[in-house]
Amino acid sequence: MLFAFSLPPLLILAIDMTFYGGFKGIDTGVSFTRFANATLTAYTLCSLFLLGNLFFYGESRNRPWAPLVGMIMATAFGILATVFFLGQGSMLLENNGSVRAQAIYNIVHMFVSSGAVLLAVSVALGVTFSAITSQKQRTDFELEEE
Amino acid sequence: MAGIGFVWLAGMHWWVLTPQLAPNEVNPYWYVFWPTFILLTSCLASCSAVTLLMIGVERKAESNTMFIVSGLSFAVLLLGLNVDGPLVRGDEFREHLWLAVSDLAGIAVGSLLSILVFALVIYLYERSLPEPKTITPPTESELKQVSSLIASHLGGEEE
Numbered sequence: 001m002l003f004a005f006s007l008p009p010l011l012i013l014a015i016d017m018t019f020y021g022g023f024k025g026i027d028t029g030v031s032f033t034r035f036a037n038a039t040l041t042a043y044t045l046c047s048l049f050l051l052g053n054l055f056f057y058g059e060s061r062n063r064p065w066a067p068l069v070g071m072i073m074a075t076a077f078g079i080l081a082t083v084f085f086l087g088q089g090s091m092l093l094e095n096n097g098s099v100r101a102q103a104i105y106n107i108v109h110m111f112v113s114s115g116a117v118l119l120a121v122s123v124a125l126g127v128t129f130s131a132i133t134s135q136k137q138r139t140d141f142e143l144e145e146e
Numbered sequence: 147m148a149g150i151g152f153v154w155l156a157g158m159h160w161w162v163l164t165p166q167l168a169p170n171e172v173n174p175y176w177y178v179f180w181p182t183f184i185l186l187t188s189c190l191a192s193c194s195a196v197t198l199l200m201i202g203v204e205r206k207a208e209s210n211t212m213f214i215v216s217g218l219s220f221a222v223l224l225l226g227l228n229v230d231g232p233l234v235r236g237d238e239f240r241e242h243l244w245l246a247v248s249d250l251a252g253i254a255v256g257s258l259l260s261i262l263v264f265a266l267v268i269y270l271y272e273r274s275l276p277e278p279k280t281i282t283p284p285t286e287s288e289l290k291q292v293s294s295l296i297a298s299h300l301g302g303e304e305e
Contacts (some may be wrong), residue, residue: 004196038252046260116182124190
């Protein structure tokens with residue numbers, strides 16, 4: 001299943017290697033920068049979302065402070081790591097002049113990517129279930145029907 | 147409806163519907179959305195098709211439908227890589243396609259890391275909680291009393 005998931009990009013790589021004799025259009029430096037920015041932003045935003053979930057977890061535990069503080073620290077670590085790495089010169093800056101501009105760009109970029117991911121998941125799930133439910137209804141009791 | 151949506155999105159690549167910030171300047175976020183969406187649709191449909199074959203029972207027809215969806219998305223990807231639109235060139239699309247792959251990998255790694263940290267925080271907290279108080283086992287006399295009570299409520303008069 002994992003292979004099936006990664007098949008389309010692998011096929012494109014194979015086609016590129018066959019017809020162009022190499023990895024056309026891949027700039028490893030830019031790709032790494034995007035990967036690092038996406039990782040840091042996804043970690044921070046997802047931690048913030050899970051921090052909100054801890055509030056509901058606390059309802060069944062007399063609202064303990066320990067896990068909340070732990071998760072706040074984990075989220076703060078993500079924010080600090082983002083600011084620290086963005087501040088290391090041009091390593092993670094993508095056509096942006098300052099740390100703040102890059103951070104805001106990362107967040108907006110993440111929302112657009114998440115929108116694309118959600119839409120793709122909706123399309124794939126929707127088509128799968130419509131394909132399943134549009135088939136003729138099956139029965140396991142053929143003898144009873146007769 | 148999904149087909150119309152796909153045609154509309156294709157029109158945003160190869161026709162006059164491309165989102166622009168200024169005349170002849172493509173909205174940079176379109177380059178983020180479009181390759182990510184089309185690539186992930188192809189990947190998920192392919193995964194869904196194989197899952198239906200492996201887990202489902204007699205799901206070959208449904209699996210074929212998903213293979214067709216995956217193939218169509220992949221064909222759109224290949225067209226995007228090789229056929230220029232009025233504003234979007236194939237080379238630009240190729241560059242942003244690999245950025246989309248990096249982006250998706252980054253999102254997956256970042257999300258998994260935060261979920262791991264979340265699980266670790268809850269695990270450490272739950273492990274630090276004291277053991278719940280246990281009650282002493284019933285004594286012999288209590289067991290006898292219970293068994294006599296149960297016996298008096300079970301069975302019935304023989305007819």
